[in-house]
Amino acid sequence: MRKSIVSLLASAALAIATTAVAQDARPFAGTSITVLMPSPQGPDIASAFEAETGIHVDLQTLSWDDIRPKLVTALVAGTAPADVTEFDWSWTGQFNAADWFVPLNDLIDAETVEDIGVAKIFTVDGKLLGIPYTNDFRVMLINKKHFSDAGIAEVPKTLDELVAAAKQLKEKGVSQYPIGLPLSATEGASTSWYLLTKAFGGELFDKDFNPLFVQPDSAGYKALAFELMLLKEGLVDPASTGLKDTQINEGMFSQGLTSIMISGEPGRLGQMNDPKQSKVAGQAEAILVATESGTTRSFGLPEALAIPKVSANQEAALVFVKWFTSREHQKKNLANGFLPTRTSALSELNAEGKLNSGDALVAQSKTVEALFPQGTPPWYPQFSSGVNTAINSAAKGQITIDQAVQKIAEAAKEAMAQ
């Protein structure tokens, strides 16, 4: 009897202690936060996070293009668009200057920052403004069946080999326009040009932000000339002047209409190889970015999560940011098309054979550079708009290459001056 009473008391004490520990582990249980991210996101994010932390999440998703106006209008009015928000690499300079987001340096452990190499892209003036959750960098995507049908055995490593492969694909009638390349006045046209500028062995600016793309022998000039040559040779669809990168990915590559995405997004491989979402399932493959010299290069365009300074639930918001960027969640989130930003998660997934074109992605990820090693400047959005507007006009034959690069240089100068 005494034994039973002792046992009962011990169980009760354990139960009380367990509850106390559980409450300590869930200090914000019962709190509600809002999260604003681009669509689509995994369907079970809110429920999985709430089950683990007790924090209720109101997950709001918008198309990527609609998020920025919503953030800007709310933040300029001094209200929180959400407790946790999307934070694109290209906004870093502007949003740092506006002082809208909480620096996370002291709130995120050093091990995490080290594991997420691209976190440095979100560091300006020593302030870490966002924790990257999707590792967007550029690779080239090819349809390996198309290559096989055209009798191309080797994947292109140089730009000359790329053009030769595209011509062969066209000549063999495998695809009418073998190369997918956005030329509309949208961000996708800018990023493709940046990638090709690197592929031609150059940079956009020197360390003092003087343009390096104006001279005909510069990489940026050659990159634009290369794009227009592809268009003129009929290797790129003339309708690309009105198409965003998403439209080319989903409406052309995933439909089997094009064979090569010059500025490919690794995160799309899952969808492209999913028979429910793609007509080229099992055929899409990532290859290293072909360059003029044959030595591959790439740059990162990661997206992060950040916490607005006007958020009323910053501590609970931080719990979400940590959870969403944890190794375990990043590995699970691959199924939703998000490539992990943690090197450890990426390596583990590749070792487990769960990564589409894993070897190419891991190899390319080691070559990822920041587009602006000095940190993304606050005038980037205006500059980028000038870039894609000029590329679009040149692609439509409204201006020459010389005029286009001059316009880009003027846009950069004007953007920097203000």
Place this chain on the structure above:
Amino acid sequence: MTAVANGRQSSARGVGFGADTILGILLVSPILLTMTALVFYPMGRTIWDSLHRVNPMQAGTPFVGLDNYVRMFSDGQLGATWTNTLIYVVLAVAAETIFGVLAAALINQVKIGRRWILAAVILPWALPGVVNSVIWLWIYQPGAGLLNGILSAIGLPFENHVWFNDRASAIVAVTVVHVWRMMPLTIVIVLAAMQSIPSHLYEAARIDGATRGQMFGLITLPLVRSAIAVSMTNATVNAFNLFDEAWVLAGSSLETRPILVQIYLETFQNLRFSYGMALSVSITFVSLLVSLVYVLRVYRNTRFD
């Protein structure tokens, strides 16, 4: 004493000057309050802020006078967007007025089922601008688009024609969608005016041997002049405010970019709020000025007649 008595009497009946004034103020106050809160205050605040530097990337909002307005003269892309906008205004107002009046005259001749025709005609106007634009985006599609399909079917080489790769055809393509959406309003306004013209005027003209063309030119047009003026004002303001069609069909392409897209980019992309406000104030005044010039002219002539 008499005055006091009269005043009391008037007050008792509730029709005196004081009571009328209070009643008038009470009746007008809802719209005055609404207009003040939603139109006059925001307008005044916008004008005031356009004289300051409002940019979240820079601390403070110092008074900068007319700097934001002066900057417009050195803005490289602004000239192109103003040119595009003015072309849209000229083309859209002309097309909506000419085809709108002709369509109204045609519908006015219909005796049976006029209301159904009118309902069908109004449909594009009732649809949101973005929906109309997306429909036309499919029509203009280079590969499988309806327009290229029809032109190819009649033997013309338009199979993969990209309408937005040429500035002239792109501007016309955007204008067509805008006119498609806004012309029904012109039709409705002018048709209402046509239906109010007394039929005996046409009977007298017919007895005098007037032709249909003469009746249209000498009776119909002069008597619907005010309605045309109203619809032209509406068309002008809407053409200056063109955004959805250009954005959906061609994004921020400079060849088709109207001033409103430029304002959007300056404000939400470049975060130059006060410059965006200065641009908004400018387009508002230009739009009002252009409308005012021909509205006053047409309206005065109508009253004179």
